[in-house]
Amino acid sequence: MFNIPTVTNQFGHLIIDKINQKTKPLGALGQLEQCAIQLVTLFSQKVASEDAFKTFAPAINKPTLLVFAGDHGVAAQGVSIAPNDVTSQMVANFVSGGAAINVFCQQLGWQLEVIDCGILHPVTAPSVHNCRLGSITKPLNTDMAMNTAQVQQGFNNAKQLVQQLSHSGCNTIAFGEMGIGNTTSAAAIMAAMLNLPAQQCVGKGTGVSDDIVTRKITVVEQALVLHQLHLADPISLLAALGGFEIVHITGAMLAAAEQGMAVVVDGFICSAAAMAAININPAVKDYLIFAHCSNEQGHRLMLNALDVKPLLQLDLRLGEGTGAALSLPLLQAALGFYNQMASFADAGVKQVVS
Template sequence: MFNIPRIANQFSHIIADKINQKTKPLGALGQLEQCATQLVTIFSQKVSSEAAFKAFTPVLNKPTLLVFAGDHGVAAQGVSIAPSDVTSQMVTNFVSGGAAINVFCQQLGWLLEVVDCGILHPVASPSVHNCRLGSITQPLNTNMAMSIEQVYRGFDNAKQLVKQLSLKGCNTVAFGEMGIGNTTSAAAIMAAMLKLPAQQCVGKGTGVSDDIVERKIAVVEQALILHKSQFADPITLLAALGGFEIVHITGAMLAAAEQGMAVVVDGFICSAAAMIAININPTVKEYLIFAHCSNEQGHRLMLDTLNVKPLLQLDLRLGEGSGAALSLPLLQASLGFYNKMASFADAGVEQVVS
């Protein structure tokens, strides 16, 4: 389905030596050093020789953030502070440039694309990609959320979108989401994949009351019982518990890794998609950079289970890809110091070893 190449580390010793020879104590730039190592390794996969690598300058090229929108039938179960109509209203807001993600992308240098994966009320705009799998999923606590065929169609849509970005020269992508009810879907995915009780996975989402949290827990528990036989396979799990936007994000992560792109993972929803993507093809994890730990209850546990350390901790719970967007200056700083910071020899500074 997705032919993702394992990342070769043939230049790892050169990368490490270059970072260690910069005018700083060893390891003094912390996670930026790890981020630089990962980015340089990803971007240098087509460099054929050590001599060519030493002349190679890694850059973030046309970083692009795609916001995938989809509506969830489970929203009608009273698990959110807003009705499904708000999904379409927010897509209109994205198109008009009024959302937080628009501001962050414009300010920081992301190209922004909006994708309708299946919202209740389509937004008539040439700037919205039409990847609709339907108008809304089925309630996950009473039915399969979607069909297996819809999952595969979503993967194909995502693959085509990512391929178009790659052909335009993009080498760094991030994904955001919009979909009323999607924290319930993500919590159900988390519980099913990690074999955890619903109450450890369900949080307040965008800020619901304790009563609604209890309702969300009950809905997720119903879904886990109903679809228990579907959880051994990640595709059927997605069909049972996912959202149209979550399907596209999962497929886009796999497709981006297949194209050799760096993939910046946003918060709770996107991390749920990442867990599924890793289950489908574990090699995808080598391409993933986790942007932040959100304020959603289960997200820290997700990250710990994946054994990854996010770049930011800002208590965000907005979605839209906002945390991924805010990580871009750190990615730029990582490659900035790698490419431009002087070595001890260049600067005539006595080497500091610790």
């Protein structure tokens, strides 16, 4: 379903040489240098020759952040401090511009899109994309959260959204989520994919009590036992344990990679979607930039398992794509120094060797 081009390193030696010739000690810009290498590599995939590459100035174009919202039946199992109604209320808040993600996108230059993947109380607004797979998933510890046809439909929806953005000129995309109960779903996905005990994957989510954390662990353990025959295949796993928004994010990551876009991965829930996407097509991983390590207990374990290093460590646990949004200035700075910083030869500075 997703034909993702393998990222080639045809200009890697030129990229590294250009960075090393900048007026700085070797490696002095740390992770920004690795970020520049990844972005320039991605954006130069269609450059035809070395001569063309030498005049190529990569840029982030029309960065867009999509917030996917979905309701989870598992929320009724005592795993959250908030009822499902809050999902719809927060979607209305996104529409009116009052959420943290609205503020960050406006401050930093992201275009923000809101997608209803299946919330209990639909929000009627022209700005909300209707990609509903239902009104709420089934409780993952008592039933399949959804069926595989719904997973495939979510992938189709996501692919159409991403293709439209790509055709409009967007080459950098990020995803956020809203869904009461979705840290339980993400923890279950993590436990299943990494073969870890539930207690290592379940955290406090929005800030629940220790008693609720214990309940979440029990619910995840029940789900893993119930669905053990569905966990080997990533599509069946998403149907068993996922959420409507997690399915869309997984599909959107795969679709964005298919379009050659840089994909900025937010926190715990989006990283669970990234694991699923990598399981479906490993080629997607080269397109992923991990924005931050959240304060959710399992996220660091997840990032370590993926062997990735996030850009930020701010103890965030809000979701919505807030960590991904905050990473944009770093991505822009990485390309800024790559394109504009003088070389030793340009500046007449003796090259520093370290």
